[in-house]
Amino acid sequence: MATIDTAESEYDPFEDFDRSVGIGVDDDPYPGFARMRASTPMFEPDPTARPRLFHAYSLDAVKRVFSDNATFSSEDAYTVGPVLGRTILEMDEPEHRSHRALVQQAFSRRVMEQWETDIVPPIVDGYIDRFADRGSAELMHELTFPFPVDVVARLIGLPRADVPQFHRWAVELISFRFDQERGLAASASLWDYLAGILAERRAAPADDFLSVLAQVEHDGERLTDDEIISFLRLLLPAGAETTYRGSSNTLFGLLTHPDQLDAVRADPALYPQAIEEALRWEAPLQFVRRRATVDTEVVGVPVPAGSIIACYMGSANHDERYWNEPDEFDIFRAPRPHVAFATGPHMCLGMHLARMETRVALARLFARLPNLRLDDSVAPSPKMSGDLMRSPSSLPVRFG
Numbered sequence: 141m142a143t144i145d146t147a148e149s150e151y152d153p154f155e156d157f158d159r160s161v162g163i164g165v166d167d168d169p170y171p172g173f174a175r176m177r178a179s180t181p182m183f184e185p186d187p188t189a190r191p192r193l194f195h196a197y198s199l200d201a202v203k204r205v206f207s208d209n210a211t212f213s214s215e216d217a218y219t220v221g222p223v224l225g226r227t228i229l230e231m232d233e234p235e236h237r238s239h240r241a242l243v244q245q246a247f248s249r250r251v252m253e254q255w256e257t258d259i260v261p262p263i264v265d266g267y268i269d270r271f272a273d274r275g276s277a278e279l280m281h282e283l284t285f286p287f288p289v290d291v292v293a294r295l296i297g298l299p300r301a302d303v304p305q306f307h308r309w310a311v312e313l314i315s316f317r318f319d320q321e322r323g324l325a326a327s328a329s330l331w332d333y334l335a336g337i338l339a340e341r342r343a344a345p346a347d348d349f350l351s352v353l354a355q356v357e358h359d360g361e362r363l364t365d366d367e368i369i370s371f372l373r374l375l376l377p378a379g380a381e382t383t384y385r386g387s388s389n390t391l392f393g394l395l396t397h398p399d400q401l402d403a404v405r406a407d408p409a410l411y412p413q414a415i416e417e418a419l420r421w422e423a424p425l426q427f428v429r430r431r432a433t434v435d436t437e438v439v440g441v442p443v444p445a446g447s448i449i450a451c452y453m454g455s456a457n458h459d460e461r462y463w464n465e466p467d468e469f470d471i472f473r474a475p476r477p478h479v480a481f482a483t484g485p486h487m488c489l490g491m492h493l494a495r496m497e498t499r500v501a502l503a504r505l506f507a508r509l510p511n512l513r514l515d516d517s518v519a520p521s522p523k524m525s526g527d528l529m530r531s532p533s534s535l536p537v538r539f540g
């Protein structure tokens with residue numbers, strides 16, 4: 141049995157965690173994005189910088205870069221190397237394709253359906269239980285922040301007693317942009333801990349995601365222990381932090397638009413379109429990078445080999461050539477694909493899980509908390525912010 145150090149710590153990471161991704165920094169980047177799309181959709185902020193750096197702002201530019209993984213490489217595109225090691229995010233073809241074919245077997249439709257009924261609702265209900273009798277809550281601290289980490293813990297099949305420590309490591313790992321030393325230490329501890337759990341599953345497979353990863357096979361290939369542990373560790377920033385922000389953004393959109401909130405409350409069939417609109421409106425992850433492998437062009441702008449391209453999904457999702465009044469939150473707009481999950485070979489592997497988790501959170505909140513509404517007696521009122529990642533500052537609510 142793998143053991144962990146459960147010593148209590150005074151560290152409260154919530155604020156550091158948000159500060160590390162620029163929450164409270166850039167409240168409204170969208171007017172600036174609109175100006176850039178109109179003038180220079182491939183913008184070079186400092187033409188003397190080497191390697192050259194371009195910002196892709198329009199939907200056409202962002203999709204062009206995402207769709208061609210040979211011309212636009214993911215290698216070295218992430219700055220999370222020190223804490224995460226090399227992951228699927230940084231692989232190019234053909235290595236990426238075969239690795240993805242292996243890990244995606246753990247996200248099968250059958251497994252997802254089981255999570256939707258057996259795993260996610262009890263986790264969400266467990267958090268709502270803690271404030272359901274109070275008549276008020278702050279949904280980010282009390283629900284959307286913790287529950288996706290619990291989901292990852294349950295997927296991996298961690299013993300319940302280990303979950304608090306897993307939470308702490310998760311947050312410290314994700315906060316490495318703010319506190320490198322703490323992030324590296326958490327990353328190393330997580331590695332050792334997960335290696336122990338993996339050894340147990342190799343010896344005695346259970347009915348969980350980790351046991352599936354330990355056994356999957358594609359073209360005679362299997363995942364090594366290092367690849368599995370690295371993938372599990374990636375699920376914290378890639379799966380838990382993004383879902384925290386994505387579900388918070390959906391709730392913020394609805395709570396600040398009471399007519400749409402009423403519509404969704406009256407008709408749960410509207411949950412999926414509310415979730416898609418929130419992802420488009422406020423992409424949880426605002427940009428990711430690629431590197432040009434050859435001399436090329438993007439929307440007519442020459443891009444020399446070696447250049448870095450920051451693809452702004454947050455801007456591309458507001459491209460007025462594709463969406464009317466793009467800065468408005470409108471769950472009734474005509475659906476069309478956004479790029480909050482990227483597109484092309486690296487398109488988010490966990491998008492169906494993220495949507496399902498958010499759907500379950502909305503369903504349980506609206507079913508259990510009648511007349512759920514924003515608590516406008518709390519000051520300052522919540523607002524969206526962030527440059528790398530977007531989410532509200534808080535979600536104070538009243539109900540009953």
Ligand code: HEM
Nearest residue numbers: 228229378379382383386424428481482486488489490494
């Ligand atoms: C609202 C929530 C989420 C958002 C906005 C999101 C966004 C993204 C984006 C933009 C990428 C592409 C990165 C790139 O091209 O460089 C990505 C990849 C990925 N995501 Fe998500 N994600 C979310 C939830 C999840 C969840 C719940 C999981 C799993 C538990 C997950 C696992 C992954 C993995 C493994 C990749 C790498 C795929 C590859 O490189 O082939 N994500 N995600």
